[in-house]
Amino acid sequence: MAKQTQxxxxxxxxxxxxxxxxxxxLGYTKEGAIEEASRCLQCxxxxxxxxxxxxxxxxxxxxxxxxxxxxxxxKVIKETNNLPGVxxxxxxxxxxxxxxxILGKKYEPVNIGKLERFAADYEADLxxxxxxxxxxxxxxxxxGPAGLTCAADLALKGxxxxxxxxxxxxxxxxxxxxxxxxxxxxxxxxxxxYIQGLGVKLIKDTVVGKLYDIEELAKKFDxxxxxxxxxxxYFMDIPGETVNGVYSANEYLVRVNLMHANQFPQYNxxxxxxxxxxxxxxxxxxxxxxxxAKRLGADVTVVYRRTENEMPARAEEVKHAKxxxxxxMMLTLPIRILGKEKVEGVECIQMKLGGEDESxxxxxxxxxxxxxxxxxxxxxxxIGQGPNPLIAKTSKLEHGFKSNIVVDENMKTSxxxxxxxxxxxxxxxxxxxxxxxxxxxxxxxDDYLKNKGKDTTEK
Numbered sequence: 359m360a361k362q363t364q365x366x367x368x369x370x371x372x373x374x375x376x377x378x379x380x381x382x383x384l385g386y387t388k389e390g391a392i393e394e395a396s397r398c399l400q401c402x403x404x405x406x407x408x409x410x411x412x413x414x415x416x417x418x419x420x421x422x423x424x425x426x427x428x429x430x431x432x433k434v435i436k437e438t439n440n441l442p443g444v445x446x447x448x449x450x451x452x453x454x455x456x457x458x459x460i461l462g463k464k465y466e467p468v469n470i471g472k473l474e475r476f477a478a479d480y481e482a483d484l485x486x487x488x489x490x491x492x493x494x495x496x497x498x499x500x501x502g503p504a505g506l507t508c509a510a511d512l513a514l515k516g517x518x519x520x521x522x523x524x525x526x527x528x529x530x531x532x533x534x535x536x537x538x539x540x541x542x543x544x545x546x547x548x549x550x551x552y553i554q555g556l557g558v559k560l561i562k563d564t565v566v567g568k569l570y571d572i573e574e575l576a577k578k579f580d581x582x583x584x585x586x587x588x589x590x591x592y593f594m595d596i597p598g599e600t601v602n603g604v605y606s607a608n609e610y611l612v613r614v615n616l617m618h619a620n621q622f623p624q625y626n627x628x629x630x631x632x633x634x635x636x637x638x639x640x641x642x643x644x645x646x647x648x649x650x651a652k653r654l655g656a657d658v659t660v661v662y663r664r665t666e667n668e669m670p671a672r673a674e675e676v677k678h679a680k681x682x683x684x685x686x687m688m689l690t691l692p693i694r695i696l697g698k699e700k701v702e703g704v705e706c707i708q709m710k711l712g713g714e715d716e717s718x719x720x721x722x723x724x725x726x727x728x729x730x731x732x733x734x735x736x737x738x739x740x741i742g743q744g745p746n747p748l749i750a751k752t753s754k755l756e757h758g759f760k761s762n763i764v765v766d767e768n769m770k771t772s773x774x775x776x777x778x779x780x781x782x783x784x785x786x787x788x789x790x791x792x793x794x795x796x797x798x799x800x801x802x803x804d805d806y807l808k809n810k811g812k813d814t815t816e817k
Contacts, residue, residue, distance in 0.1 A: 362465040365394035367472055372681040376652050379538040382678060383447075383472075388426075391476040395424035398468050401460050406470060409458035411794030412439045416455060416470055423473060432477040433485070440510035440553065441503060441793065443545040444532060446475025449790040450672050479545075486555035492516045494807050497579040499566045499749070502530020503789045504585035504780030504796040506553055511800035513556035517807075520559040520579075522570070528560055530587055531789070534612045535643070537650050540675075567748035572755060572776060580810075581775045581803045584763060585796060586749055588781035592742045594638070598695030599739070603630065607639070607647040607740035614650055632656045632736035636704050638692055639740030640669035643786075645676065647738045648684050659685040659732065661692060663709050663722040687732075691724065695737055703733045745782040760785065769799035777803055 368384040369375075375382050386394065398420045406416045415434055422431035435442045451457075451471035459467035494517050498505045501523040509519045527533055529546045554560065564570065566586070575582050591606030593599050613629050633656060637648040640662035648658045660679070662669060665688045669676065680686070689709040696703040708728035711720035747761035756764040756772035762785055763778045765771055771778050779795035781787055 360397045360399060360461055360465070361393075364466045364469045365390050365397070367469070372678075372683070375539065376682050379653060381542050382539050385479060386472055386476045388428075388480075391423055391473060392426060394469050395420045395473060397461060398424070399461055405458040405460060406455040406468075409455040411454065411790045412445075412797055414438050414455075414474070419477060420468065420470070420473060423477060428477060428480045429485075432481045435474060435477055438797070439793070440507060441549045442474050442478035443549055444503065444541065445790055445793070446471050446473075446478055447541055447545070448536060450788055452673065454790065486552060487514065489514055489516055489556065491518055491557065494518065494580045495520070495578075496581045496583065496803065497522065497575045498583045498585060499575075500524075500530060500585035500587055500780070500782075501528040501550075501560060502585060502587045502780065502792070503532060504587075504792040505530065505583070506549065507793040507796040508583050508585060508779065508800045508803075509558045510553045510556055511797055512803065513553070513558050515800070515804050517804075518557070518559075520561060522564045522566055522575075523560065523562045524565045524586075526562055528562065534615050535608065535646075537611065537614070537646050539649070539653070540646065565748070567753075572749065572753040572773065576773065576775055580807055581777065583796075583799055583803065584749060584771070584776065584778035584782060585780045585792070586746065586782045588743045588745050588786045590744050590746045590761075591739065592744065593739055594692065594741060596692060596694055598697065598701075601695055601697050601701055602699060603632070603697070603701030603735060604695060604737045604739065605629070606743075607637075607643045607738050608743055610647055610738050611643070611650060614654075629654070630736070632734075634734040635659070635736045635738060636661060636692070636732060636734045637738045637740055638662075639742075640664065640671055641740065641742070642671045642675055643743075644738075644740035645671045645679050647740050649675075649679055649682060651736070651738065652682055652684055656736070657685075658683075659687055659734075661687045661690040661704075661706065661732075663689065663691040664711065664719065665689060668711075668719045689722070691722065692737075693729070696731070701735055701737055703731050704737060705729060705731050743786050745785070749782070768802040769795055770802060775806065 400417050404417045419431045419434040455470045456467040496517050496519050498521045501521050513519050532546045591608040635651040635656040635658045637660045648660050651658045690706050692704045692706050694705040708725045709722040712723045715721040744760045745762050765783050769777045769779045777799045779799045780792035
């Protein structure tokens with residue numbers, strides 16, 4: 359009979375980790391990984407695979423872990439996922455593969471995410487396959503999860519791939535948006551190193567839409583894939599949002615990541631350190647911002663207009679935030695930021711839940727005459743983000759009202775030979791969804807180039 363509960367995994371003590379930017383979860387030991395892998399039922403019809411957006415052969419890689427064949431295990435993962443170290447850390451497995459785990463119907467599901475992380479981390483030496491290259495060239499815009507995934511898949515198919523990155527280093531949200539304590543940069547470097555080893559060329563400091571445009575790239579390359587992400591922050595459009603001391607979560611997290619706070623704690627980040635911070639929002643980005651502010655010495659409160667049950671953040675991230683002493687105020691909506699020269703507080707109104715909205719969650723409604731004030735000296739807005747309009751609006755690409763690029767079910771855009779996936783098509787979503795769509799795009803591009811010029815009409 360399978361063990362009913364997951365094998366415990368070590369984490370930094372909350373009192374210690376709020377003073378550093380080192381990774382919170384320490385990962386499984388060899389013994390722990392084997393013990394947890396032994397819980398897998400090895401189902402004949404593994405629903406967990408169906409729950410994985412990139413269709414990793416989960417039972418096979420876990421079986422190899424159980425047998426102590428760690429190198430073989432990561433090879434199986436990399437058959438369909440070229441970023442296992444990333445996915446093992448930030449993918450919402452509890453809503454995907456682990457949600458489908460048969461063992462989880464009665465007991466705790468197998469800890470698939472942490473086992474994937476162990477397999478990836480155990481791979482000390484990157485084993486890069488040799489691939490014979492063809493004469494086709496593909497341009498990829500953006501080096502985040504979607505761009506890296508598509509690049510790797512196409513490189514493995516023999517294409518000559520070039521990635522154009524606007525910023526001065528590669529990784530997109532993995533490098534600039536996710537804090538070090540949740541996504542160590544050495545893991546990002548390792549994953550990028552593997553992709554470079556496949557022959558992918560990476561060019562940084564290149565803003566497509568300014569230095570190049572899509573039409574120009576489409577003439578120089580056989581196909582173009584757009585994976586520029588969703589880096590445009592949304593604001594609440596309330597009085598006081600332009601006061602000094604108000605940040606978007608995007609800007610806040612990028613600034614901290616740029617300064618490598620874990621490596622240089624003796625230097626101030628280019629952010630004024632605050633005593634009392636209010637973070638507005640209930641997603642993973644809000645948790646990242648709140649936990650980062652805590653590590654910079656602030657007393658932090660997260661305010662959210664619904665209840666904890668409706669929060670989109672991963673349960674693990676909320677749990678970690680609470681352990682670290684972050685406060686939560688539910689059913690609370692900011693309506694004005696106070697202060698003339700700098701932030702002095704936030705005026706809020708209490709909310710109640712009404713009927714369901716289009717997302718299926720109960721709609722928050724204000725309670726009349728329930729306004730109150732919270733004192734603070736910094737506010738971080740984390741209510742979502744969308745695609746930067748630069749690419750969509752400087753090209754002939756069809757785009758939606760929020761500048762998301764419109765694609766069909768095969769990730770093809772309105773322009774011949776141009777494809778897109780990730781947050782620039784869907785708005786802010788998960789890393790693994792972006793990767794799943796990027797894999798679909800890679801297959802579509804491969805089919806397109808193999809059939810280009812052929813008469814595919816039925817005889």
